[in-house]
Amino acid sequence: MENRIEIKGRPEIELLVDKFYDRVNNDPMLSPIFNDQAQVNWPKHLPNMYDFWETLLFGKAVYKGFPFPKHTTLNLRAEHFAQWLHLFNKTVDADFTGVLADEAKSKALNIATVFQVRLGLMPAAIGVAAK
Numbered sequence: 001m002e003n004r005i006e007i008k009g010r011p012e013i014e015l016l017v018d019k020f021y022d023r024v025n026n027d028p029m030l031s032p033i034f035n036d037q038a039q040v041n042w043p044k045h046l047p048n049m050y051d052f053w054e055t056l057l058f059g060k061a062v063y064k065g066f067p068f069p070k071h072t073t074l075n076l077r078a079e080h081f082a083q084w085l086h087l088f089n090k091t092v093d094a095d096f097t098g099v100l101a102d103e104a105k106s107k108a109l110n111i112a113t114v115f116q117v118r119l120g121l122m123p124a125a126i127g128v129a130a131k
């Protein structure tokens with residue numbers, strides 16, 4: 001039986017974000033970055049991430065921040081991004097289906113790629129089709 005649901009609005013976004021950061025908080029590689037290094041204030045961070053994903057998936061201008069600068073002082077490496085993406089894709093695939101579920105995964109990959117290029121972890125030519 002198909003138990004996965006479509007992302008139809010804010011309630012599904014909140015569910016997705018909560019489930020993703022549950023996985024992050026249980027992950028031996030990523031949890032220390034969020035909880036020890038950055039000492040994330042979860043009751044503040046989660047609603048900010050709901051806004052972020054609502055803006056990305058539904059084009060609503062509810063998120064007004066600048067994500068990249070928050071990531072420059074964390075000493076992130078390519079393996080952190082690989083694990084972040086692995087957990088994100090796993091979260092989506094476990095419970096969500098449909099066009100916006102696919103879009104969430106591709107937008108996460110795009111942004112993770114841009115972050116890594118800007119952090120000098122990946123050459124800018126990656127993602128450009130070979131001739």
Ligand code: HEM
Nearest residue numbers: 033034038040052065066067070076080081084108111112
């Ligand atoms: C290695 C992977 C990543 C790690 C360890 C990481 C970690 C963090 C941390 C610690 C914060 C700061 C939270 C706070 O103190 O307020 C943050 C903020 C944020 N991250 Fe990431 N992040 C990663 C990848 C990504 C990716 C791929 C995206 C986008 C798809 C993203 C989107 C955001 C956004 C939107 C914020 C909030 C910025 C703001 O408005 O203050 N992150 N992240």
